[in-house]
Amino acid sequence: MTDTLQQQLIIARKEQILAAAAVVFAAKGFHATTIRDIARQAGIADGTIYNYFGSKTALLTGIFEQMRERVLRQNPLPAPETLDLPAFIRLFIQQPLLALRGDNFALFRIILAELPVNEELRTLYHTQIMQPTLHLAEAYFTAQVAQRGIAPEDARLILRAIAGMVQGLLLQYILGDELLTEQWEQLPELLSGLLLHGLGPDPD
Amino acid sequence: MTDTLQQQLIIARKEQILAAAAVVFAAKGFHATTIRDIARQAGIADGTIYNYFGSKTALLTGIFEQMRERVLRQNPLPAPETLDLPAFIRLFIQQPLLALRGDNFALFRIILAELPVNEELRTLYHTQIMQPTLHLAEAYFTAQVAQRGIAPEDARLILRAIAGMVQGLLLQYILGDELLTEQWEQLPELLSGLLLHGLGPDPD
Amino acid sequence: MTDTLQQQLIIARKEQILAAAAVVFAAKGFHATTIRDIARQAGIADGTIYNYFGSKTALLTGIFEQMRERVLRQNPLPAPETLDLPAFIRLFIQQPLLALRGDNFALFRIILAELPVNEELRTLYHTQIMQPTLHLAEAYFTAQVAQRGIAPEDARLILRAIAGMVQGLLLQYILGDELLTEQWEQLPELLSGLLLHGLGPDPD
Amino acid sequence: MTDTLQQQLIIARKEQILAAAAVVFAAKGFHATTIRDIARQAGIADGTIYNYFGSKTALLTGIFEQMRERVLRQNPLPAPETLDLPAFIRLFIQQPLLALRGDNFALFRIILAELPVNEELRTLYHTQIMQPTLHLAEAYFTAQVAQRGIAPEDARLILRAIAGMVQGLLLQYILGDELLTEQWEQLPELLSGLLLHGLGPDPD
DNA sequence: GATGAATGAGTTTTCATTCAT
DNA sequence: AATGAATGAAAACTCATTCAT
Numbered sequence A, B, C, D: 001m002t003d004t005l006q007q008q009l010i011i012a013r014k015e016q017i018l019a020a021a022a023v024v025f026a027a028k029g030f031h032a033t034t035i036r037d038i039a040r041q042a043g044i045a046d047g048t049i050y051n052y053f054g055s056k057t058a059l060l061t062g063i064f065e066q067m068r069e070r071v072l073r074q075n076p077l078p079a080p081e082t083l084d085l086p087a088f089i090r091l092f093i094q095q096p097l098l099a100l101r102g103d104n105f106a107l108f109r110i111i112l113a114e115l116p117v118n119e120e121l122r123t124l125y126h127t128q129i130m131q132p133t134l135h136l137a138e139a140y141f142t143a144q145v146a147q148r149g150i151a152p153e154d155a156r157l158i159l160r161a162i163a164g165m166v167q168g169l170l171l172q173y174i175l176g177d178e179l180l181t182e183q184w185e186q187l188p189e190l191l192s193g194l195l196l197h198g199l200g201p202d203p204d
Numbered sequence E: 001g002a003t004g005a006a007t008g009a010g011t012t013t014t015c016a017t018t019c020a021t
Numbered sequence F: 001a002a003t004g005a006a007t008g009a010a011a012a013c014t015c016a017t018t019c020a021t
Helices: A002-028 A035-042 A044-053 A056-074 A085-099 A103-114 A118-148 A152-174 A178-197 B002-028 B035-042 B046-052 B058-076 B085-101 B104-115 B121-148 B152-174 B177-195 C002-027 C034-040 C046-052 C056-074 C083-098 C104-114 C119-146 C152-176 C178-197 D001-027 D037-043 D046-052 D056-074 D085-101 D104-113 D121-144 D150-176 D179-195
Strands: none
Touching: A002 A035, A002 A056, A002 A103, A035 A044, A035 D104, A044 D179, A056 A103, A056 A118, A056 C119, A085 A118, A085 A152, A085 A178, A103 A118, A103 A152, A103 B104, A118 A152, A118 B121, A118 C119, A118 D046, A152 A178, A152 B035, A152 B152, A152 B177, A178 B152, A178 C056, A178 D056, B002 B035, B002 B046, B002 B058, B002 B104, B035 B046, B035 B058, B058 B121, B085 B152, B104 B121, B104 C119, B121 B152, B121 C178, B152 D150, C002 C034, C002 C056, C002 C104, C002 D046, C034 C046, C046 C083, C056 C104, C056 C119, C083 C119, C083 C152, C083 C178, C104 C119, C104 C152, C104 D104, C119 C152, C152 D150, C178 D150, C178 D179, D001 D037, D001 D046, D001 D104, D037 D046, D056 D104, D056 D121, D085 D150, D104 D150, D150 D179
């Protein structure tokens, strides 16, 4: 029992620190943030942070893990088999667009900024997010679109294009595109229509 | 005349420095690169850099500008009126995908990493790249797809989705997706087909 | 009784801590050792150490005292009067050379490193080791060598030279001299011979 | 020429820094000295030190090298062949005893304190000081004492004992022995006599 | 204009010590 | 008495920027 209490205290302190780090990282960016900033924000001493995290970088990966867990817990993926293709696509688009609402946008920005430059984080993102997601989706997706005459090779590329479309829209959102800010809610519906039917037949 | 010669020397020196900076930034990332690294690479003294650029950050924006000019010069945008919609879309996709091949991928990575964090760079990207591109394309695109029964509001969102798709694919490429590395050349054709016709009719 | 038991517990705990400290100091050196290292080695909490010793430095002096007592207990000095000069010299040399064998070499190294820099330890060494040793030896030694025509002033210097010889050999041993490592056992015999008879008469 | 001037400036600056470091090291010891202390003492900025020395430890080895060079320059070793054995011994003892007079005593203390604990410095001391000295002396010494009926093996040990005697006396001097401080000048004469003739014949 | 030595603020990280439980 | 989390001072080292030559 005591043991469990201890561990809960440790977890709570870790979360306190990560929360503080997230706030400051979001406001100033990873590199511009100092350990002191985070300690002040958390209301603790500088050294205390190192009782819970080995380095400044560990705070970043800690935030990443936390975000991943939170997203997965809030939006559990349904088995693709229970969906038809349109529903699958709408979900595939909707999920990340909505998962990052709220605080998570700020965190996504931080992580995005480090991804191109931080090897460890990149690997984490690749193995924890992209690979599982793509792997899960590929099996179902290639089978479905095969019925519509699309080769598996192409299907896998298209899946990446769809994932990319979502990521690219997030990027533009972060960069401050006003139209997207206004119309964000419309996107899932609009995009799944576009992907299913295209821009439509030649008018002639 | 002397004045012109002077100015040419200045421009040449600036380019020499930017080229060196690009090399080192690409290899080590922006933050991990020191002014000394760049000076060594350029074969000049540290202080000389400050005769031509006000700060380390100015080197980054300088590279950004240079890259933009180079891309525009190499791939001048044709007047959209001369293209039909399929050709337009293929071009709209192809342009950035190909423009960043070669060294520019590395630079794009650097800039991408700074974008979420660097206000100045973000504004530059927004006003110099995204806004002009979207503005130019919107007029033509909304008109074209209107003929296919798509509302202008939706058309503008779709244009961002297409741009986003391209950016997202670049991001995944940077993050090391193997399939994309192999099949990069197929993308323009495949994606324009997808966007024009969708995934195809329901098989039933 | 309880009081005595209490005190025995305290002494036992102190010895436990000192033993742990000695192990870690010997392995890593004084400055490179952390209180946590010692606590881990002793299987206790960091804070507990401070219930028994006032500071990290106090651990060092504690070890010093312990070592001194142990050496004295193991090798009680016989009354010089019971020895003739050759036996006295052999003993005077032998004692420190052998006393430090084993773990104590490592501790001697640590203490030696702190001696030049640590005032408190230096005083301790001077008053607890050198002064008593020299004082005890001087009375006997000056009287003995007076019979051989050596002035008391010179005798006292010579005594220091002999003590120095031993210390210097220990130093060289610590510094890694291979010959000494191999022939360590020969030293007492060889040196007492040298001191008594010198290098021998001029061959001519 | 300009090149030479540059290099002279660099050498001068290095010496300035080493001199400052020696002063502060001698006063406070190596570990208790901060880079800031040294910078203040030298009248320069902290960072400047790192333009000339890679680390704090490099300052220590720098001092060591400087001391070695200075000692060698001031007391060039004569070829042993030009000396008879008594002269050789007196010189062998005298040299280090006198070389360390003055500032060098303080430096020797610093180095002595680090020797047992600092691998790099220990190697330096071994290869630069002890090995060459012993090597040079051994050839001559073993040959000489062979004529007096001493085996080469023993001769080599005796040589170390003599060197040790000197080092041990230095150690006692550093530890504050008062008699040695007063009578320091007598030592070479007294010790060479002792070594050559021993304590004298048994009075009976 | 070019140089590169000097600067010193700023950063992460460590660790002896304290003290509430 | 034992604990070990919290503390925060301290320290080595880096590097963008300046400026005298």
